[in-house]
Amino acid sequence: MKWLFITILFLSSALIADDKIEIELSSGEVIMVDTFNAEGDTLYLYLPSERGFGKGHVPTAQQLAFEGGDVWVLDLHTSYMVPEHRSSINKFSVNDLIELISLTQDKGFKRLFFVTSGRGAQLALKTAHQWQSQYPGNTYLRGHIFHSPHLIKGKPELGDKADYVEVAKVSNLPVYMILPQYSTKYFRAKEILQTLELGGSSVFIHRLKGVRGGFHMRNEEDLTQADLKVKADLSNTYLQASSLLLSIKSIAPIALSAHTPTKSKHTVNETTLKPYKGKPRIALQLKDLKGQKINLNDYQGQVILLNFWASWCKPCIKEIPSLVRLGEQLKSSNFKIITVNVGESAREISEFKKRIKFDLPILLDDAGIAVQDWGVYAYPSNFLLDKDGIIRYSYRGALEWDSPAIIKTIKTLL
Structure with a gap:
C-alpha cells in the first residue's frame, strides 16, 4: 500500500489543512483524495454524483473540519479517467x-458517514452493503447523508410507477435525506423513504423550501439568497444529521437477491412523440395563476398538449419558444397547450415571466399531486391527449415542438 502526498495547501487557519493525496490500492488503481483535516475521530466521506465535483463543496468541507469533522473527498472520475x-x-x-x-x-477514525447526491447514493448504498457483508458486526459505518438521491432503476415510462434499484431495498443504515424544493426528488420523498425502509433503514427527511437542487455543489456566485442562506449553515446541518444517525441502532443487512446482470442495450434518444401505453385517462384539476380552478375535462373536444415544467429546469426553458411557435401554428384548430408548473408559487412564476416572456396557460401543482398522479419523474414531461381526453402520446424531455414530424403527429388527432 502506497501513500503519495502531492501537495499541502495551508488555508487561513492552521486548523484547516487541505491535503491533496493519492492512495494506491492493491488493485493497482490510484484514488485521488482531497482531505480536510481536523484530527478528529469522525470522517465524512464525500462520494461524487454522476456529475463529479466542482469547487462548491469546499467551503462546507472547510467548515466541517473547523468544527472537528474530518472530510475526505474522493475524485473518482479523475482517478478512473x-x-x-x-x-x-x-x-x-x-x-x-x-x-x-x-x-x-x-x-x-471511529465512525464514518457517507455524503453524496444524485446517483452517488447508489454507489454509497452498494459500498455500505458490501462492507457490512465482508465485516459483519463492524459498526464503523454509521449512516448516509444524501442530497436528492437518485435511486430509480432505469428510465420509467411516463405514467408508470418507477422501480428502485435493488440495493435501495436492502439498505439498513440510517439515512438523512436533504431535499431542495426545486428538484425532481422533492415530491418523491415518500416513495424514496418507503423504499429505503424496506431493508430497515431509518430515514430522516429535511425539506428546503425555496432552495434549488444542487445548491450544495454550486459556487456562491451561482446561488440565490435562499440557496446561500442554507449553504452557509450546511456544515451545521451535517453535524446535526450525524448526531441523529448515531442515535439509531442498525439492524443486520438483508442479503441482495441473486440475479444475473443483463447488459443494457444502447438506445438512441428519439426526438419524436412516443405512443403512450399507460393509464388512458388521468384526472387533473388545478388552480391557474389567478386562483381559478381548471379541470382537464373542460377541454373535451380539443386536442391537448399537457406540459409539466419548472422555471429552474433548463431544458424546460429551452423548449418554451418552440411551444409558443407550435401554439401559433395551430391556433386556428381545436388544439390547446396547457402547462403545469411543479412546486412554484404564482409570485415566482410571475417573476420568471418578466425574464422569459410567453403567454401559455399555466396551472400550479404546488403540492406535487399531479406529478404523482401522472407518473412524472423528470422535467419537462409531456402528454398529448386526443379530443376524447385519452392520452395518446408522451415524451420525457425537451423537444422542438414546431418540427414537421411533431406537427404531423398532432394533426392526426385533429
Missing part, C-alpha cells in the same frame, strides 16, 4: 472503495 455522465457511477470499483474505507479505519 471516467467522463462525467449518468452511467459513470457504475464504472467505479466497490471493492476499491471497501479497501479505502478499511484504510480510513486503520488511520484511527
